Amino acid sequence: MAVVETDVCIVGAGISSAMLAQKLAELHPGLSIAVVEAGRSIFDVENRMRYRDRMMKYGENPWPGDYIEDQSATGIVSRTMAVGGSALHWGGTCNRFSKEDLRLKSMYGLYTDWPIEWNELETFYCEAERRLGVSGEPSPFAGDERSQAYPMPSMPLDYSLRQLKTWGDKSGIPFQGAPQSKNTVAGYDGRSLCMRCGTCDICPTGAKYSPDFTFKKLLSEKKIVLHDQTLIRRLVLHDTKPIVVAAQGVHRDRPQEPIEYRARTFVVASGYTWSSHLLLLSATSRFPNGLANSSGLVGKYMNGHAFISSMVELNADVFPDMNPQMGLISRQFFRCATDRPYVRHDLRIWEAGSRNAVRLKDPSGRFLLGDEVASDWRSRSKRGTARVRAYYDVHPAESSQLTLDPSKRNKWGDPLPKIEHHLDTATQNRAAATKQHIQEVFERLARNDEGRILTTSEGRYLDHPAGGCRMGTDPAASVCDSFGRTHDHENLFVVGAPTLPTAGCTNGTLTFVALTLRSADRIAS
Numbered sequence: 001m002a003v004v005e006t007d008v009c010i011v012g013a014g015i016s017s018a019m020l021a022q023k024l025a026e027l028h029p030g031l032s033i034a035v036v037e038a039g040r041s042i043f044d045v046e047n048r049m050r051y052r053d054r055m056m057k058y059g060e061n062p063w064p065g066d067y068i069e070d071q072s073a074t075g076i077v078s079r080t081m082a083v084g085g086s087a088l089h090w091g092g093t094c095n096r097f098s099k100e101d102l103r104l105k106s107m108y109g110l111y112t113d114w115p116i117e118w119n120e121l122e123t124f125y126c127e128a129e130r131r132l133g134v135s136g137e138p139s140p141f142a143g144d145e146r147s148q149a150y151p152m153p154s155m156p157l158d159y160s161l162r163q164l165k166t167w168g169d170k171s172g173i174p175f176q177g178a179p180q181s182k183n184t185v186a187g188y189d190g191r192s193l194c195m196r197c198g199t200c201d202i203c204p205t206g207a208k209y210s211p212d213f214t215f216k217k218l219l220s221e222k223k224i225v226l227h228d229q230t231l232i233r234r235l236v237l238h239d240t241k242p243i244v245v246a247a248q249g250v251h252r253d254r255p256q257e258p259i260e261y262r263a264r265t266f267v268v269a270s271g272y273t274w275s276s277h278l279l280l281l282s283a284t285s286r287f288p289n290g291l292a293n294s295s296g297l298v299g300k301y302m303n304g305h306a307f308i309s310s311m312v313e314l315n316a317d318v319f320p321d322m323n324p325q326m327g328l329i330s331r332q333f334f335r336c337a338t339d340r341p342y343v344r345h346d347l348r349i350w351e352a353g354s355r356n357a358v359r360l361k362d363p364s365g366r367f368l369l370g371d372e373v374a375s376d377w378r379s380r381s382k383r384g385t386a387r388v389r390a391y392y393d394v395h396p397a398e399s400s401q402l403t404l405d406p407s408k409r410n411k412w413g414d415p416l417p418k419i420e421h422h423l424d425t426a427t428q429n430r431a432a433a434t435k436q437h438i439q440e441v442f443e444r445l446a447r448n449d450e451g452r453i454l455t456t457s458e459g460r461y462l463d464h465p466a467g468g469c470r471m472g473t474d475p476a477a478s479v480c481d482s483f484g485r486t487h488d489h490e491n492l493f494v495v496g497a498p499t500l501p502t503a504g505c506t507n508g509t510l511t512f513v514a515l516t517l518r519s520a521d522r523i524a525s
Helices: 015-027 045-058 085-089 104-108 118-132 159-169 211-220 271-281 371-379 425-429 431-446 509-524
Strands: 002-011 033-036 225-227 230-237 244-251 254-268 300-314 328-330 347-351 384-392 401-409 415-420 452-458 463-468 492-494
Touching: 002 015, 002 225, 015 033, 015 085, 015 118, 015 211, 015 509, 033 254, 085 211, 118 509, 159 328, 159 347, 159 384, 211 225, 230 254, 230 271, 254 271, 271 401, 271 415, 271 463, 300 401, 300 431, 384 431, 425 431, 431 452
Parallel strands: 002 033, 002 254, 033 225, 254 492
Antiparallel strands: 230 244, 244 254, 300 384, 300 452, 300 463, 328 347, 347 384, 401 415
């Protein structure tokens, strides 16, 4: 068996891993860091314009090879497994949570509190925004005060979004552009200026932050070693001490040559699905339920937020597809008075895709030529359409869990994960009132500009998922402490999404990164 000796072994190569490796290399020059990723490296930014072009013309997948055929899970949201993880094709939205997320028990008597103070987390939000290169503008709401300005000014709103902002503001709900990790200043962190191509799933210009940029830079500076296409199948404990001594894996192209990574510190940075999965797979006679699992909570309290969406027709000049992935946000409903029924959500507005396709013939069958094509489309698109969504806060039951499914296995025979989300009793009891409140907010918006709600739908899954290794101060009620250090093994950390007790009511990536940067300080020390 081949052996790799290193100071720190990081399992997984997504956005949390990239930020951790970068900061550890800065804090401890000369520290040997090995990053091990099951998927392959896709370091081909020069090809992404071509991938985008083929996606636009032929509907092709712009990320060929960003998953592993036999490495999936029941109930998973994204199958991406590659160097860069899901953030290879994230939208780049970087919203913060709010103080209320950290004090649910203290303020509302609900669920649990986070083991971290807001003022401390806020400083790491600032660091995360700097490292990711976030463009944004300050929120107008009390409680959203910032200790540092955004690194770059907000993305200018296009014509359609300006019309939608005017429409939304008429309801008395103030909207602003959502903060984005996209350059509004040319050259920030070596990235180009965002050209608003409208295909953020694959940014063809390199203006949006992507973890592969960080890994390429760390590799070029010889700050890390990166082993891709190497699946870590189990962590190995010391014979007598409760510390991890090795991570054992196999290269997908060399299945007969197992490899072992030995390190002083191990960090599982494999996202909300594969982090819990690895700990459960690593069961031993001393830890028969999996590593870091004396509490029995590895894979428990899987979370995310629910959402409701509406399409609203209104009298406004909204031209679809100008910049469909840039949207507006209002944080007005992030906070809930403690003497009122509990409901917290964000509120988002996007341009809606065209409901009226361009046509080359009129209803009589006559061919349309030249400017007639545009005139015909405009005549059928006089009323604009907005896509409105509310992500709302829900809390998981302990039975909201990831388990090993022995009926489904990968090529190595390992059972694959199965995720089932279940909400706690308090969330279920307030569900009808929460949905009624959100519907009333949508109707409030629609009363302006002769608006009309066309459709309303509820999400069938929990978005921006997290959990499975929740942090806490009580080892009997959590998997790790606020820095991600597991209660059972002093040299084993979990970072990023799995550590969140709840998923808040807005995008989680910035929070994953902020918590990881805080963990980096502790790991380095």
